[in-house]
Amino acid sequence: METYYSDDKNVQILVALLKAHGIRKVVASPGTTNMALVGSCQHDPWFEMYSCVDERSAAYMACGLAGESGEPVVLTCTGATASRNYFSGLSEAFYRKLPILAVTFFVSYYGIGNLEPQVVDRSISPKDTVRYKIELPHIKDDADFRFAELKMNTAILELHRNGGGPVHINLATLRGDFPVKELPAVRVINRITCNDEFPQLPKDAKRIAIYVCSHAPWTEAQTKAVDAFCARNDAIVFCDHSSGYKGKYRVLFALVAGQDQYASPLCFPDLLIHVGELSGDYYTYGRMMSLREAWRVSLDGEVRDTFRNLRYIFDMDEQAFFDHYAKNPVSESMAEDEYLNACLAEYARLYAKIPEMPLSNGWIAKNVAPRIPEHCVLHFGVSNTMRSWTFFDVPRSVVTSANVGCRGIDGALSTLIGASLVNPEVLHFGVMGDLTFFYDMNSLGNRHVGNNVRILLVNNGRGTEFRLYTHPGQRLMGEDADLYVAAAGHFGNKSPELVKGYASALGFEYLCASNKEEFVSVIERFLTPELTSRPMLLEVFTDSQDESDALKILKNLETTAEGQAKEIAKNLLGDSGVRFVKKLLGK
Incomplete structure (x- = not known):
């Protein structure tokens, strides 16, 4: 009988990744549930197979193999109590930091806890037996395939990370045969440290972009390192208002990336270098999902496959990464700032097309962003506010920030106030919608609020995010979304007195506008670059339909x-x- 690889997709991915990561040694115990893996490995000459009937002994054999060879060792057995016998050997491996990859199988989740023969729950292991654990269901589609591929890469990388140690992979399996002659193509993810050989930048990467998501304050040395990298590699830095990078190669590209009926080729670099945490710009982020390859650079060394195309994790300081590749560019004959100039020209071209918009967060952002006083701090609420303002840049001396860690509406006002206490001599502006404001309005009564706080409240009487033409709430429910999805009508239903009375009673200078003429008459006062005697609150009343129309204009x-x-x-x-x-x- 000719036998090849199992038709079980989970096993195919695992075998392909074991080979790609250079893992050869396998200690197998007899059984049925692990037969798809054992059979696939024994018919591939790549693998060194060892048999051991007793699972406890097998685990210690794996310890000896790993300790002596310095190589990872795969350990696999059947279901029932067999895997329980691994715990003593895995504990030994845990404390000795030996790279043992224990692979177990189950037929289905349904059997767990339902008195099915030879089925035990392996979802939890003692803390000091494995350093990392994954459990994967049957693969039904491409999304399941990609997820399994990612998680198995992550598990294999943990065998050596931070000293290394044992890892457990628990897979749902199918009891099929071995008809597959070729393993599927799989994406391999590698982790690079400062002690490893750095991969070369792809020679065919004509466009390289750094994508900076929310980021800790940049040092001058970090900024210089990024600028030097970009200069040597004709690269750019895609940013949002939480990125913090203000170097020469900064590009706010949401206005271009967010177009409904136009996909600029400049949105698709050949290589994306991902730094920082979560993005505040969904439009540029969305375009990056179509990229060929991404490299992640972070001191945490974690696998973060944000764009579904991760190839390398650089477990190191960003400055070390950029310093290395500034000295080792993709080519010695790169065009000088060609990509940067093309992006800036593309943004300017679309910006020049913006017609008059109705009074809205977008209109306010366009008119106020370039006029924010120099050297101040500017905080944004999330959703519609962050989106609207990311279309437009502010002066480079302005520090911008937002709670994009989880992108929740709670706490934006308190975060602004907390930040303002650090340096009372610096103006701290905050822009937010009404639900965000009212959710956190008790913080205005804090006795530490200083005269350096200025709040721009865009009040449209609801969560206008859910009434925008792009949102499924509006598309599927229309005005009915106001009842519960958009939560319209709360907090005085755009009362002209509620915020005015509350803020004034707390010592704020209150300003308001319900149309463009009123806005123009008060905005100069609100943007006064000097500290005034009291904190300020400017409330601008807008309409949800106008908000949606303004967004549609900007995106078309x-x-x-x-x-x-x-x-x-x-x-x-x-x-x-x-x-x-x-x-x-x-x-």
Whole structure:
């Protein structure tokens, strides 16, 4: 009988990744549930197979193999109580930091806890037996395949990380045969430390971009390192208002990336270098999901596959990474700032197309962002506020920030106030919507609030995020979304007296505007660059329809035939329909 690899997708991925990561040694105990892995490995000459009937002995054999060879060792057995016998050997491996990869299997989740023969719950292990553990279900589609691929990469990398140690992979398995002659192509993820050989930048990478998400304050040395890297590699730095990077190569690209009917080729670099944490710019972030390859640079060394295309994790300080690749560029003959100049020109071209917009967060951002006083601090609420202001940049001396760690609405006002206490001589502006403001309005009564605080409240009487034309709440429910999804009508339902009375009683200078003329008449006072005697609050009353219309204007500045066709298809079929058609077409 000719036998090859199992038709079990989980096993195929695991075997392919074991080979890609250079793992050869396997200690196998007899059984049925692990047969797909054992059979696949024994018919591939790459693997060194060892048999051991007693699972406890097998675990210690693996310890001896790993300790002597310095190589990872795969340990696999059947279900029932067999895997329980691994614990003593895995404890030994844990304290000796030996790279043992224990692989167990289960038939289905349903059997666990339902008195099915030879089924035990392996979802939890003693703390000092394995340093990392994953459990994966049967693979049903491409999304499951990619997730399994990612998690198995992560597990294998943990065998050596921070000194190394044992890892457990628990897989759902199918009892099929071995008809597969070739393993599937899998994405391999490698972790690079300062002691490893650095990979070369891809020679065919004509466009390289750094994507900086929310980030700790940058040092001058870090900024210089990034600028030197960009200068040597014709690279740019995609930013949002939580990125903090203010060097020469900063690009705010949401206005371009967010176009509904136009996909600028500049949005698709050949290599993306990802630093920082979460993004505050969904539009640029969304475009990055179509990239070929991403490299992650972070001191935490964690696997963060944000863009679904991670190739390397650089477990090191960002400055060390950029210093190395500034000295080792992709090519010695790169064009000087070509990518940067093209991006800046593209942004300027679309910006020049912006027509008059209705009074809205977007209109306010366009008119106020460039006028924020120099050297102040500017905090943003999330959702519609962060989105609207990310279309427009502020002076480079202005420090911008937002609670994008979880992108929740709670605490934006308190965060602004807390930040303002650090340096009472520096103006701290905050821009937020009404739900965000009212959620946290008790913080205005804090006795430490100083005269350096200025709040711009955009009050449209609801969570206008859910009434924008881009949101499923608006598309599926229309005005009915106001009842519970958008939570309209709370907090005085745009009362002209509520915030005025509350803020004034707490010692704030209160300003308000309900139209553009009123806004123009008060904004100069609000933007006074000097500290005033009291904190300020400017309340601007807008309408949800105007907010949606303004966003639609900003996202439809450029139109192409292909973009129009995609937008029509999306409107007719919906998001799920578009995904179905793409799947049929193999895209």
